Amino acid sequence: MNIVSQSHKLAQDIVKRQNEEALKSSFLKTQKDILASTHNVFRTAYYIAKNNRPYSDHPGLIELQMINGVNVGRVLHSNVTCTDIVHFISKEMREALLASIKxxxxxxxxxxxxxxxxxxxxxxxxxxxxxxxxxxxxxxxxxxxxxxxxxxxxxxxxxxxxxxxxxxxxxxxxxxxxxxxxxxxxxxxxxxxxxxxxxxxxxxxxxxxxCLNHRLELSVSDAVKHCTETNHFTAFLDKLYCLYHQSPKNLRELDAAVSEVGVCLRKIGRVLGIRWVASSFRTVNAVWTMYAALYHHLTSASVDVNRSSNDRCMYEGLAAKLTSVAFVKNLGLMMDALEELKDLSEALQSRDIRLSQSVNLIKRQLDVFKTMSRNPDSGLFYKTACEAEQQGVFNGITLRNDPRQKIIDPTSFMQHYAKAWKQGWSQVKRNPSFKRSMFLIQRHGQALYH
Structure with missing residues (x-):
């Protein structure tokens, strides 16, 4: 009977593992695990950059994945490391793009x-x-x-x-x-x-x-300069901007008033300034949406005994301007005009916009403003403001007539916009670069010259 000792079996196992190159297999397995964990961390950093999230989100996302059982390793977990990873990824992507272009x-x-x-x-x-x-x-x-x-x-x-x-x-x-x-x-x-x-x-x-978007802003600026009635409207909105931008206390009180009314708090910025026209629309839309909340906050502040008499008078005056028929009609008119301009501005900013598409969009916008100048009541918001004038109530707030407030003439206002656009578009069409671009598009196709 052939008896194999325990020592002999152990020796045979050692020889067998040696033939299988266990050390090399163990090293490769460790490397594979490290690459997998690094891969997961890089994907997390890429998600943060792609979605415009702050780098400080990185440690929290890593911790969440660890709780869910995802292998993310033991390093590369800080927000500083996330910054380095994003820079590395962007560098590699840029080099790949440029290599293909070359x-x-x-x-x-x-x-x-x-x-x-x-x-x-x-x-x-x-x-x-x-x-x-x-x-x-x-x-x-x-x-x-x-x-x-x-x-x-x-x-x-x-x-x-x-x-x-x-x-x-x-x-x-x-x-x-x-x-x-x-x-x-x-x-x-x-x-x-x-x-x-x-x-x-x-x-x-x-x-x-x-840039057509810069031309759009210049046309809007020219129209506003010729329509001086807008000065009172923009001055009032700039006052609201300063009121809530410079005072966290006022912003907290407005937030509470917004919650009571049941709408969302929206940021009030500047209008018809150096920013894109879409920013002006967001400000006007915020005032339109939060109209009742703004009125409640201004009236509450006007009787707040903890404020000085000058401040109470200021809030009372702002509330009076807010509830004037002239302001509501001007607000509706600006909503209609800026909504059209906002849509055009965002379309022109699209990454896949073509020159031929831009031409069609601008021509359409010219036709829209010409139609609105002939029939200003066609605008949805201005029509709502006119109905509020007849009823004497807007968003549950009683309106009042104030002869000191100037009402923007809708026909003249839209005509100024149409005229400014027409002049700006004429300059574009006279530009030799435009004529040459359109010629190349017709000759060689959209793919190269749009």
Whole structure:
């Protein structure tokens, strides 16, 4: 009988495991677990960046996944690490995009805009619009440059250095660069020494384009200047903005009043200022929605004995202006006009907008304002305001006639908008860049030149 000792069995197991390369298998398994946990952490950081969440959400999301049994490892859990991961991912994605662009060599457009950093330094935001892997053209962020000089030569020098840094050299730009888009600042579109003029002397095939959204804001500004009745309306809304923006106490009291009325608290900003027209619509819409809550807060503050007599008089005057028929009608008129402009502005800001689509949208908007100037009661909000005038009540609040408050003439107001738009659109159509762009679209198709 052949008896195998325990020691002999152990020796056989050792030899067997040696043949199986257990150490190498264990190392590979450990590496696989580490890569899996890193993969989960990177996906979490990408989610935060994609959804515009603060980096401080990262530790909480990691903790939640650990509770749910997800393998997230033991490191890379801080908000600082999340920042580094997002920067790394964005760098890799940008390099992949640019590598594809350098290989396929599609036509591209450079979009730039000046801004100011928190340290009050001038910066240049650079975007590219092009086709990636023969797909539909997309717009993506390239870089943020801190300008050493805000002259045209200084901007051109740093812009070209930025493009060359990412592999888009002079030969590539001469072959593929077809468009340059910016705002209407003289340093950008000046006929003699503007950035576009000097770039075109270097790249003759370049088409310059004044951003349509900036043109929209200029048209709105021109219309407001010619319609002086809007000054009282904008001054009153600016007063409301200062009242709730500068005083946390007033904002808390308004929040309580909003809860009692049963609507949502909305932010009151400035109107018809330097921001996009969509921001003005949000402010006017906030006042329209919170009208009853604003009235209740202003009337409560006007009889609050804890406030000074001057403050109580101020709140009483604001409440009186709020309940005037003139203000309600002006509010409805501005709602109708700004809603139309907001929709157009957001459409023009779309990443996949085409030049031909923009032309159709602008023509449609001209027709809308012409129709509204002939029939101002066609607007939904202005019609509601006129009905409130007849009933003497708006959102449950009794209205009063105040001869000191000026009512904006709806026909004149809409005519000013239509005229400003028509003049702005005429300038666009007379622009050689527009004519050339439309010619290239008809000749080569939308895919390259929209």
């Amino acid at each position: 290989v396929t060599r599609p036509k591209l457009t450079v979009l730039v805009d000046e801004s100011t950093s928190l340290s009050k330094k001038s910066c240049l935001i650079v975007y590219l619009r092009t086709s990636v892997d023969s797909s539909e053209p997309v717009t993506f962020f390239l870089d943020l440059l801190e300008l050493e000089s805000t002259t045209a030569d200084g901007i051109i020098s740093q812009l070209l250095n930025c493009l060359q840094k990412y592999g888009l050299d002079d030969a590539f730009l001469k072959e593929c660069l077809v468009g340059f888009c910016s705002d209407g600042a003289s340093v950008m579109v000046g006929r003699k020494n503007g950035v576009y003029t000097k770039l075109r002397s270097k790249y003759p095939g370049l088409i310059g384009w004044h």
